[in-house]
Amino acid sequence: MSGTKQPVEYWGIGQFAEHHGLTYETVHGYFKQGYLPHQDAEMGEPGTRGWRPGWLPVTVTDGWFRRQANATTGVVGERPTASAASRRSQVYWSLRQIGAELGRGRSTVNRWYDDGRLGFPDAVFGETREPAYLPATIRRLDLPVSTK
Numbered sequence: 318m319s320g321t322k323q324p325v326e327y328w329g330i331g332q333f334a335e336h337h338g339l340t341y342e343t344v345h346g347y348f349k350q351g352y353l354p355h356q357d358a359e360m361g362e363p364g365t366r367g368w369r370p371g372w373l374p375v376t377v378t379d380g381w382f383r384r385q386a387n388a389t390t391g392v393v394g395e396r397p398t399a400s401a402a403s404r405r406s407q408v409y410w411s412l413r414q415i416g417a418e419l420g421r422g423r424s425t426v427n428r429w430y431d432d433g434r435l436g437f438p439d440a441v442f443g444e445t446r447e448p449a450y451l452p453a454t455i456r457r458l459d460l461p462v463s464t465k
Contacts (some may be wrong), residue, residue: 322437327358327371329443336377358407360414360442360449367413370406371442409440409449418455420463429460 328336333353334344347353348370356370410418415435416426429435430448435458438448 324438324448325358325440326374326446327360327440327442328374328377329369329371331444333372333377356406358409358440358442358449360409360440360447361411362414362417367411369411369442369447371440407440408452409442410452410455411447411449415450415455418452419460421461434458434460 330344330348331341334341337344344353354372354376357373357376358371360369360371361367412426412430413423415421416423419426426435435448435450436454439451439454440449441447442449
């Protein structure tokens, strides 16, 4: 597929867990407690069911995960630190969010995706490789906005 744009791949919590030999629940707990590195990207509207954090594979595999030997608790001993600039995540829109932004239903946006009107996604998230688009990409497409 030379010459074809390839989306950026972001791993989700499940892939993070699998790589480190942990359960989804454990890694999700570490995420909630702030023990994971800050996500490289996020998809969807923060605080909604569709929001997803994403990490570049190199972030997950780059040795940040230093578990301190603590036989009694098994808890990660230190939280990663990063400068404020490196904590900024790339923000992508999910198909659901594109619909919300344009005042369109999920079936309409799914049809646009299926028939190629949205083009190749800018990124894919998690195990399901959910498509995601930069807001600027969607704005350039000049898709019809609902006037309802």
